[in-house]
Amino acid sequence: MNLSKDVERLIDNMIWETAEGKVDWSFSEPPKVLTEGTHYLIPSYITCKYKDKQRIAVYERRFKHFTDVDEWFWTSMNIFLMLDNWGRVIFESEEADNKINSLFNVAKDNASKVNDIIKGLLEED
Numbered sequence: 001m002n003l004s005k006d007v008e009r010l011i012d013n014m015i016w017e018t019a020e021g022k023v024d025w026s027f028s029e030p031p032k033v034l035t036e037g038t039h040y041l042i043p044s045y046i047t048c049k050y051k052d053k054q055r056i057a058v059y060e061r062r063f064k065h066f067t068d069v070d071e072w073f074w075t076s077m078n079i080f081l082m083l084d085n086w087g088r089v090i091f092e093s094e095e096a097d098n099k100i101n102s103l104f105n106v107a108k109d110n111a112s113k114v115n116d117i118i119k120g121l122l123e124e125d
Contacts (some may be wrong), residue, residue, distance in 0.1 A: 007080075007091075007093075008099060011080065011099045011100065011102075011103050012099065014050065014056070014103055015099070015102055015103050015106055018103075018106045018107060018110050019106055023048050023050060023110070024048060024110065025046045025047065025048045025107040025108075025110040025111040026046065026047060026048070026111050027044070027045065027046055027111050027112075028045055028046075028047050029045065030042045030045040030057075030059060031083070031087050031088070031089065033088070033089060034059075034089070039063060039064065040061050040062065040063050041061075041062040041063070042059050042060065042061060042062070043060055043062065044059060044060045044104075044108060045057060045059040046058050046059065046104070046107045046108055046111045047083075048107070054082060055082065055083040055084075055085070055087075056080075056081070056082055056083070057080075057081050057082075057083065058078060058079065058080050058081075058100065058103055058104040058107050059078070059079050059081075059104075060076050060077075060078055060079075060104065061076060061077050061078075061079050062074055062075070062076040063075060063076070077095075077096045078096070078100050078101050078103075078104040079092060079093050079100070080092070080093040080097075080100045080103065081093065
């Protein structure tokens with residue numbers, strides 16, 4: 001994908017700041033505009049309020065990829081988007097991108113608190 005340089009820089013910053021624990025992500029329900037009237041499935045929708053200024057989300061979009069009229073397979077792609085204060089999408093990535101995949105992965109790890117769960121399970125009684 002040809003992300004603009006500023007969007008690429010923003011995503012890079014968010015990846016590092018999330019890894020450093022400076023950004024907190026949480027799972028939530030996607031806005032209806034992303035699900036109603038579409039054939040998309042959204043199993044993971046993760047949001048944050050970046051720098052207490054901007055609502056940002058990353059999510060996995062699953063969809064059928066048709067190879068013929070009656071032949072298809074499921075595929076997916078991670079999406080980066082920005083929302084206004086009323087939950088409307090004001091920016092959405094349109095193509096697959098490795099930086100967005102990386103952001104989705106660190107955001108999902110952060111939101112799931114999986115590291116805390118593992119540490120808790122490894123603690124000795």
